[in-house]
Amino acid sequence: MAEEKANLLGMPRAALGSFFAKIGEKPYRADQVMRWIYRGKVTDIDAMTNISRSLRGHLKEIAEIRVPAFSAGTRSSDGVVKWLAHTEHGQAVETVLIPDAGAAYDGATEGGAPHRRNTLCISSQVGCALDCSFCATGKQGFNGNLTRAEIVGQVWQAGRELADRGDERGITNVVFMGMGEPLLNFQPVLDAADVLMDDLAFGISKRRVTISTAGVVPRIRDLASHTDVSLAVSLHAPRDELRNVLVPLNRKYPIAEVLDACRHYLRGLGERRSITMEYTLIDGVNDSVVDARDLAHLLTGLRTKVNLIPFNPFPEDRNGYRRPSPARIDRFQTSLLNAGVATMLRTTRGDEIGAACGQLTGTVHDRTQRRTRYLARERVSLETRSVP
């Protein structure tokens, strides 16, 4: 059987250097190829004209640049764009572009000022095994991990779409907050982050690459010995009994252990950097003044900022969750601010196209049967309701 060709997309520079060393080539070939792939957006090895014809011929026999196909983007009226990125196994994950509010996707400017950020939210797994109660992705079940090429490919494709529309800024920020738990796909995510920050590739600063985790404690500690990218933790509750319900992973890694791991990670960041605590506000569930007070108490002495995310409804929600009223959200935020906790309120973007936080679904061939169980439960409940 013919050996599968190596996919050069998503290979960190060191790995690419080893790849060339193995075929008797100098390491600078890695730099040349990276420039072609990421700056030149080239996928055809024959187009790499500063590489000799004979080497190109050999390369084509053993390697290729396979980029995940993107479906046509769905665009919301607030400028957010959502794509389906197709995996090599016939499934699809979602990738979301969030240009700064007021910035148009076609690269136009608002009020004469160029827009500043193009944030891309990328997926790391097909579905998610963790099944947080407020998240549509978890309800799809889980199939497996994305490869580093499938992760980096989302940024490559989105960058090309922006370039095609004349947006010269390209992708300025990347958040691993799409489908999946990044730290359960550890090495491919690390490799992808490496490529995102490499000057020969995307050249995005470590502060602008954010890995988000539901709190996989051992992997947070491991992460600290490999990188110092920005870290976000999906906290969502200030007490274990509540977090056990919202983030079931909490039963394995309770809040105190997660915060200890955060302290460990913070040691590797400069004094001026902090960890973001994500907190989805759900009406009547975790949005009381007592919750805010407990949260402030919990975070005392830890360099964090809290990112409040008003709950985004999704069709598979069976808990009857609702977004709190603006007054309740304001009261919660004010309580935190008064307690000295740096707190931001994330504006809801992209919800009309199912692209807001917690709404991503994709196409997942569920291996966990979770989706089947949810649907069966729903059928029973509908049948019970229809009995006269």
Ligand code: SF4
């Ligand atoms: S919030 Fe994140 S970790 Fe939780 S189910 Fe959704 S994708 Fe998975």
